[in-house]
Amino acid sequence: MNQYILLTIELIALPIIAFIFWKSGKGRQQLIKQEKQTRQQAQDIISRAGQQATAAMINTENLTGQSINILTNHLKDSMTDLLKNIEAQFAKEKEESLQSLKELSRQQIEKFSQELIKATVEAKQAVDSQGKLQFNKIQKELDLYKKQKMEKVDAEIKTLVNKIAAEVLNKSISLKDHEKLILQSLEQAGKEGLFR
Amino acid sequence: MNQILHVARTSRERVEIMEKLADLSSSLFNLKTRLNKKIDSLLSLKQKNTLRELARQQNLSVTNRSNLAKLLNLLKEKLADLPEINITLAIEPTNEIIDLIYNFYIEKYHKEVIWNITVDSTIIGGAIFGYSGEFKDYSLKKRVLNHESI
Numbered sequence: 001m002n003q004y005i006l007l008t009i010e011l012i013a014l015p016i017i018a019f020i021f022w023k024s025g026k027g028r029q030q031l032i033k034q035e036k037q038t039r040q041q042a043q044d045i046i047s048r049a050g051q052q053a054t055a056a057m058i059n060t061e062n063l064t065g066q067s068i069n070i071l072t073n074h075l076k077d078s079m080t081d082l083l084k085n086i087e088a089q090f091a092k093e094k095e096e097s098l099q100s101l102k103e104l105s106r107q108q109i110e111k112f113s114q115e116l117i118k119a120t121v122e123a124k125q126a127v128d129s130q131g132k133l134q135f136n137k138i139q140k141e142l143d144l145y146k147k148q149k150m151e152k153v154d155a156e157i158k159t160l161v162n163k164i165a166a167e168v169l170n171k172s173i174s175l176k177d178h179e180k181l182i183l184q185s186l187e188q189a190g191k192e193g194l195f196r
Numbered sequence: 197m198n199q200i201l202h203v204a205r206t207s208r209e210r211v212e213i214m215e216k217l218a219d220l221s222s223s224l225f226n227l228k229t230r231l232n233k234k235i236d237s238l239l240s241l242k243q244k245n246t247l248r249e250l251a252r253q254q255n256l257s258v259t260n261r262s263n264l265a266k267l268l269n270l271l272k273e274k275l276a277d278l279p280e281i282n283i284t285l286a287i288e289p290t291n292e293i294i295d296l297i298y299n300f301y302i303e304k305y306h307k308e309v310i311w312n313i314t315v316d317s318t319i320i321g322g323a324i325f326g327y328s329g330e331f332k333d334y335s336l337k338k339r340v341l342n343h344e345s346i
Contacts, residue, residue, distance in 0.1 A: 169320045169336065178287055178321055179296055185323035185334035186300050194325055194332050195281070195305055 038086060045078050203243045204275050205298040207312040213243060214275060221268050224261050231259055247271065282326035284314045286336070 052074065173181075189195065204210040216238045223229045235244060235258065247258060250271060256263040283297065297311055316324075321336035 163318075169340075173286075173321050173336075175287075175290070178285075179293055181321040181336060182285065182293060182323050183296060183300065185325070186297065188334050189323075189325050189332050190304055192332065194327055194330055195301065 037089070041082060041085065045082055049075055049078060202298070202308075203240075203246045204278070205294050205311060207280065207310055210275055210278070210310050214272065216243070217268050217272050217275075221265065224265050224268075231261065231264060278308055278310045280310045280312050282312045282314070284316050284319060284324040284326075284335075286315070286317055286319045286321045288315050289313060 049071075052071070204213050220234060220238055223231075223234050235247070239247065247267065251258050251263070251267055254267065254270065256267050258264050258267065281301075285293070287293075289297075294311070294313075301307075301309055319335035319337045320340065322334045322339070324335050325332045
């Protein structure tokens with residue numbers, strides 16, 4: 001008779017345990033932890049039920065169908081309590097896991113955000129540095145271009161002035177003036193020892 | 197021999213007279229040619245006088261073919277040996293200006309040179325000289341650019 005009772009208990013308890021495993025869907029560690037706790041609780045209940053059944057059998061020599069009903073009801077109540085406890089624990093675990101997940105997500109988002117800010121700052125610095133170099137290069141090229149242009153303009157002005165001066169002076173210098181200038185040049189060259 | 201080369205004051209004149217002397221030299225071999233007539237037709241009065249002066253100095257006769265050959269060779273050698281001074285002027289020089297330059301040098305240094313004249317109007321006035329690897333600019337252009345008083 002005891003064997004039947006134990007078998008019945010096990011037949012009821014095992015699907016429950018399987019259900020718990022199936023329903024939890026949590027991480028392996030949580031499942032193992034839950035499984036241990038559940039198994040312990042189930043064993044406690046089975047042990048208690050066994051003890052009660054044994055006591056009933058000892059106290060009652062004539063085991064009637066009523067006694068079996070009482071035992072079955074008692075087991076049923078115990079199982080209901082167990083289920084309630086497990087569900088409550090599961091809900092608690094679920095809530096804790098969600099909180100933990102939220103916290104983890106928050107930390108990861110914060111970390112990601114910081115890394116993103118850091119990367120953005122570094123990228124900006126790199127762009128700024130590159131921009132500065134580019135700016136300096138363009139500035140140098142611009143200065144050189146300006147210098148070349150100014151030199152060209154200077155040369156053109158000089159040429160123009162020379163041309164105008166030459167034209168004006170050539171027209172205004174008489175032959176006598178030319179002779180005088182040539183003679184001055186000869187004397188100057190002589191003084192400077194060119195013809196020695 | 198002083199100033200007998202007055203006929204060649206410039207490079208252009210030297211080339212011109214050298215060509216005439218070469219022509220005269222070649223005519224010496226033609227015995228039918230009358231030398232006096234040839235000299236008259238080829239040379240200017242100044243050039244003829246130069247040749248005669250040289251003949252007098254060397255006691256040679258211009259009518260004698262061998263004497264004349266010697267004279268021509270001597271004259272060609274003298275002309276070829278004359279040093280050259282480069283001069284740049286602002287205007288095409290008149291005969292008076294060439295004389296002015298030529299005589300200035302003769303009077304000052306008592307020796308003859310050939311003036312290699314170049315004209316460059318951009319120098320405005322004055323002259324630029326190049327001699328014995330030296331270069332001197334006394335042009336009006338330079339004075340204008342250096343803001344010197346003219």
